[in-house]
Amino acid sequence: MSTAHEAVPMTAGSLADVVEVLAGHRLAVLTGAGVSTDSGIPDYRGPDSPPRTPMTFQQFTSDEAFRRHYWARNHVGWRHVHRTMPNAGHRALAALEHRGVVTGLITQNVDLLHEAAGSRHVIDLHGRYDRVRCLSCGIVISRAELADRLDTLNPGFTAAVADIEIAPDADAVIEQTSHFVVAACSACGGMLKPDIVYFGENVPRERVERAYALVDAADALLVAGSSLTVQSGLRFVRHAAQTGRPVVVVNRGATRGDKYAAVTLDAGTSETLTDLAETLPTPAQSR
Numbered sequence: 388m389s390t391a392h393e394a395v396p397m398t399a400g401s402l403a404d405v406v407e408v409l410a411g412h413r414l415a416v417l418t419g420a421g422v423s424t425d426s427g428i429p430d431y432r433g434p435d436s437p438p439r440t441p442m443t444f445q446q447f448t449s450d451e452a453f454r455r456h457y458w459a460r461n462h463v464g465w466r467h468v469h470r471t472m473p474n475a476g477h478r479a480l481a482a483l484e485h486r487g488v489v490t491g492l493i494t495q496n497v498d499l500l501h502e503a504a505g506s507r508h509v510i511d512l513h514g515r516y517d518r519v520r521c522l523s524c525g526i527v528i529s530r531a532e533l534a535d536r537l538d539t540l541n542p543g544f545t546a547a548v549a550d551i552e553i554a555p556d557a558d559a560v561i562e563q564t565s566h567f568v569v570a571a572c573s574a575c576g577g578m579l580k581p582d583i584v585y586f587g588e589n590v591p592r593e594r595v596e597r598a599y600a601l602v603d604a605a606d607a608l609l610v611a612g613s614s615l616t617v618q619s620g621l622r623f624v625r626h627a628a629q630t631g632r633p634v635v636v637v638n639r640g641a642t643r644g645d646k647y648a649a650v651t652l653d654a655g656t657s658e659t660l661t662d663l664a665e666t667l668p669t670p671a672q673s674r
């Protein structure tokens with residue numbers, strides 16, 4: 388499967404090596420769950436994380452009991468994401484964009500923390516947690532609006548689950564969720580789904596094209612906090628390498644993109660991105 392273009396030697400390097408590769412370049416950045424862990428959002432694929440079977444699009448659409456359980460958990464969980472704050476890594480990337488070092492971000496996270504930190508050019512590759520889409524008519528509503536409807540349909544549910552959240556008990560949660568009433572689309576009665584790309588689903592084509600364009604308009608690609616386990620992110624790494632753009636991967640643990648990288652740095656993103664924001668020079672305005 389490898390081509391001549393992929394023959395970039397992988398180097399486990401230091402911060403100085405990263406700076407040497409990136410200095411003077413205008414950077415596209417691809418971020419993953421590792422960037423948000425310091426904001427309290429768990430990275431289920433990190434080296435120390437428990438194994439987890441991700442939900443698939445097929446499960447969501449075909450299994451009513453599963454869907455009920457999913458929405459019940461989501462109804463509690465989305466409020467947690469809603470309360471999270473950007474961390475030093477998000478802020479460093481926003482600062483780098485304002486200085487003209489970073490030209491834009493492609494993020495696999497759905498938490499909107501890059502936007503909250505002040506990044507302007509963000510492609511939410513896998514969607515965003517604060518929106519819900521109808522699978523039949525395509526209408527998009529806010530998650531907050533749906534929360535109001537779910538509260539009306541399930542009086543007392545949030546308070547009851549809050550007790551369970553304090554002392555997690557899987558059986559108790561399932562007992563609670565088996566009675567959960569799911570909301571249908573108020574426009575057409577169709578099935579609602581969070582506006583998030585699940586396993587078994589494709590990223591919308593237009594979004595993929597914008598992400599490729601972002602990589603093509605940059606001189607180099609910096610990957611931060613992603614193990615690149617899914618193809619939806621890995622393809623941009625491969626594309627950058629194949630088009631002669633140096634790739635740097637900053638992540639805790641090995642990634643599927645390491646073989647495309649000029650330098651890899653096994654480190655946390657909050658501290659590394661902060662260091663880069665202080666170190667990387669603003670590129671010359673040559674084009």
Ligand SMILES: [Zn+2]
Pocket residue numbers: 521522523524525526572573574575576577
């Ligand atoms: Zn609809």
